[in-house]
Amino acid sequence: MAIITVQNLRKQYGDKVAVKDVSFSVEEGEIYGIVGRNGAGKTTTVECVAGLRKPDGGSIRVDADLKQQVGVQLQESMMPDKLRVREALDLYASFYANPAPVQALLDEVGLDPNVAFAKLSGGQRQRLSIALALVGNPKVAILDELTTGLDPQARRETWELITRIRDRGVTVLLVTHFMEEVERLCDRVAVISKGTVLTVDTPAGLISRSGGVQRVTFKSTVPVDSLKDLPEVHSVTVEAGQVIVTGDDNVLRAVVTALPSTAVSNIKTETSTMDDAFLALTGE
Numbered sequence: 001m002a003i004i005t006v007q008n009l010r011k012q013y014g015d016k017v018a019v020k021d022v023s024f025s026v027e028e029g030e031i032y033g034i035v036g037r038n039g040a041g042k043t044t045t046v047e048c049v050a051g052l053r054k055p056d057g058g059s060i061r062v063d064a065d066l067k068q069q070v071g072v073q074l075q076e077s078m079m080p081d082k083l084r085v086r087e088a089l090d091l092y093a094s095f096y097a098n099p100a101p102v103q104a105l106l107d108e109v110g111l112d113p114n115v116a117f118a119k120l121s122g123g124q125r126q127r128l129s130i131a132l133a134l135v136g137n138p139k140v141a142i143l144d145e146l147t148t149g150l151d152p153q154a155r156r157e158t159w160e161l162i163t164r165i166r167d168r169g170v171t172v173l174l175v176t177h178f179m180e181e182v183e184r185l186c187d188r189v190a191v192i193s194k195g196t197v198l199t200v201d202t203p204a205g206l207i208s209r210s211g212g213v214q215r216v217t218f219k220s221t222v223p224v225d226s227l228k229d230l231p232e233v234h235s236v237t238v239e240a241g242q243v244i245v246t247g248d249d250n251v252l253r254a255v256v257t258a259l260p261s262t263a264v265s266n267i268k269t270e271t272s273t274m275d276d277a278f279l280a281l282t283g284e
């Protein structure tokens with residue numbers, strides 16, 4: 001049964017259309033991902049779902065009490081400098097009829113209760129904002145860039161925490177830029193581009209539907225822009241002197257045919273990852 005239903009959502013800021021036409025539905029108990037490039041409209045969408053912004057059009061139905069049963073973690077939350085971790089959690093817990101035990105939550109996110117907000121590192125602030133989103137024992141947790149700023153160990157621990165809360169029956173709506181996070185956590189994912197939903201699928205479905213993406217990386221002494229015009233090629237990017245080309249099963253042959261062999265070195269090929277599926281879908 002759908003616990004969140006968004007239909008034809010539209011939201012603009014002045015003349016700027018942030019969300020043009022977004023529809024999706026989230027089933028009870030699933031972890032539902034929302035991905036898309038910077039500025040695609042993800043945060044605006046989830047802020048509308050959380051009741052923090054008023055849509056200009058469309059409809060949103062959330063089968064939960066927005067104030068009592070929906071926990072929200074936003075990209076950047078600020079607190080008074082002197083407020084200690086435990087005080088922040090106790091304060092938030094007081095807003096809810098049925099809060100989670102604060103100490104258990106502190107243990108789960110691994111925070112020292114006595115540290116003042118101003119003294120927390122970026123990653124610790126992130127953990128606090130996750131704990132604050134969960135302190136009301138929510139039926140639905142809306143998490144925007146959950147693990148941004150966390151080190152790899154803390155990121156994995158956070159994934160385990162999210163899996164545990166899902167196992168307790170919490171529905172999770174998750175905005176993320178990390179494709180590994182999508183693969184590890186999400187049951188389904190909506191890919192948003194320019195204020196509309198491009199597609200919704202399981203992570204495995206997205207990877208296979210992106211047509212057996214192959215990735216070829218190499219160094220080149222000649223310009224590689226012309227590769228973009230080849231039918232076998234989906235995307236061409238250059239990172240730190242390394243050319244990364246994604247494409248279909250024949251992309252390697254296309255690349256080595258198109259470029260002079262003396263110009264190309266260190267060729268490596270890999271098969272599809274969620275990153276490649278995302279790049280192929282969003283047309284980068």
Ligand SMILES: Nc1ncnc2c1ncn2[C@@H]1O[C@H](COP(=O)(O)OP(=O)(O)OP(=O)(O)O)[C@@H](O)[C@H]1O
Nearest residue numbers: 013016017018036037038039040041042043044045
């Ligand atoms: N308060 C605001 N006033 C004006 N424009 C805004 C405001 N908030 C967002 N926008 C614009 O609306 C568009 C969508 O922004 P939004 O934050 O929803 O995207 P996003 O997909 O979450 O991006 P990111 O991945 O960078 O966080 C962007 O072009 C952004 O610049």
